Amino acid sequence: MAESVQLPVIDISSSDRISTANSIRQACIEYGFFYLINHGISEELLQTVFDESKKFFSLPLEEKLKLSRKGDVGFAPIYAENLDSSSTSKGDLKETFHIGPLEGEESRLNLWPSKGTPNCLGYNLFFTSILTIFIKISEILPSWRMLMEKYYKKVLCAGKELSSLIALALNLDDDYFEKIGASDNPFGFLRLLHYPGEGEIAVSDSEVVYGASAHSDYGMITLLATDGVRGLQAIFHNKHKLLIVVYKSVCKDKYKQPRTWENVSHVKGTFIVNVGDMMERWTNCLFRSTLHRVMPTGKDRYSIAFFFDPNQDCIVECLKSCCSESNPPRFPPIRSGDYLRERINAAYSSSK
Numbered sequence: 102m103a104e105s106v107q108l109p110v111i112d113i114s115s116s117d118r119i120s121t122a123n124s125i126r127q128a129c130i131e132y133g134f135f136y137l138i139n140h141g142i143s144e145e146l147l148q149t150v151f152d153e154s155k156k157f158f159s160l161p162l163e164e165k166l167k168l169s170r171k172g173d174v175g176f177a178p179i180y181a182e183n184l185d186s187s188s189t190s191k192g193d194l195k196e197t198f199h200i201g202p203l204e205g206e207e208s209r210l211n212l213w214p215s216k217g218t219p220n221c222l223g224y225n226l227f228f229t230s231i232l233t234i235f236i237k238i239s240e241i242l243p244s245w246r247m248l249m250e251k252y253y254k255k256v257l258c259a260g261k262e263l264s265s266l267i268a269l270a271l272n273l274d275d276d277y278f279e280k281i282g283a284s285d286n287p288f289g290f291l292r293l294l295h296y297p298g299e300g301e302i303a304v305s306d307s308e309v310v311y312g313a314s315a316h317s318d319y320g321m322i323t324l325l326a327t328d329g330v331r332g333l334q335a336i337f338h339n340k341h342k343l344l345i346v347v348y349k350s351v352c353k354d355k356y357k358q359p360r361t362w363e364n365v366s367h368v369k370g371t372f373i374v375n376v377g378d379m380m381e382r383w384t385n386c387l388f389r390s391t392l393h394r395v396m397p398t399g400k401d402r403y404s405i406a407f408f409f410d411p412n413q414d415c416i417v418e419c420l421k422s423c424c425s426e427s428n429p430p431r432f433p434p435i436r437s438g439d440y441l442r443e444r445i446n447a448a449y450s451s452s453k
């Protein structure tokens with residue numbers, strides 16, 4: 102059975118920003134993961150977001166499909182995505198709903214239950230009388246959009262503060278990521294996730310099915326809220342300060358065998374923060390975007406991820422503080438939007 106890892110805890114509200122930045126640096130080098138506390142999002146708000154997310158996922162599939170993924174936002178049913186694009190599985194056993202940026206051109210792309218599905222729920226026959234058959238989804242989820250926007254803004258704010266601490270952790274000015282246009286108008290995605298429990302989905306014994314297959318996140322940092330149902334696991338090659346083997350343009354130890362998966366436990370009131378691939382590229386593999394996955398446990402599981410990604414037009418290239426003559430850049434510069442597009446397309450086209 103997998104062991105549980107003890108991750109560092111970072112207090113984002115501490116007035117000693119330098120010491121916080123040093124702790125973040127150590128956590129990002131050793132684990133690429135940490136718990137974040139005092140992030141400014143109350144437990145009540147988080148609980149309400151979980152409750153409303155559950156309400157959405159418990160709608161009949163055909164209602165959810167009316168808000169099907171367009172571009173990067175909206176609903177994706179089970180098996181639509183395969184986070185491990187190299188795997189042969191038919192896709193991940195999870196359904197998701199994505200909300201993209203709330204400002205600028207992209208904001209108009211978002212899909213909302215109150216707008217996209219004008220008519221009829223009514224299949225929840227268990228409770229339904231003839232009078233309730235034609236209830237609009239907007240009436241079932243009346244404050245859904247407002248709530249999700251509120252949460253989005255708050256978690257974006259925590260992400261911005263964290264990115265300024267990360268800049269300090271990399272010996273840069275704390276507004277560095279703003280100055281280069283990465284976190285000034287970041288490309289943030291709120292992702293509601295539901296991993297169905299046993300009984301809802303028939304899976305044959307011979308099939309390997311993951312809730313979320315092994316992957317590292319694509320962007321800068323992810324702020325993840327979990328509901329207490331276990332399942333999240335990660336591989337921490339660097340935890341005991343093993344030599345970092347870097348090969349061609351990949352931080353090779355990410356794919357090193359054998360893989361030892363460790364459980365990442367839920368800690369009430371915290372966010373689980375993990376480093377994404379673009380941060381790994383910026384830091385020339387100093388900060389690790391750690392492989393992780395979600396195993397099905399037979400229980401329904403809900404989580405809420407916020408991907409704090411650089412502005413699409415930002416060029417991600419090795420930071421001066423992370424390279425030298427003896428440690429040259431391992432990755433060519435890339436435009437953030439192009440990199441994300443390639444990774445997202447691979448994940449959605451590799452489900453069978």
Ligand SMILES: O=C(O)CCC(=O)C(=O)O
Nearest residue numbers: 294313318333395404406
């Ligand atoms: O649900 C979780 O705990 C993790 C989700 C995740 O890794 C992702 O969506 O990238």
Ligand SMILES: [Fe+2]
Nearest residue numbers: 316317318393
């Ligand atoms: Fe992830």
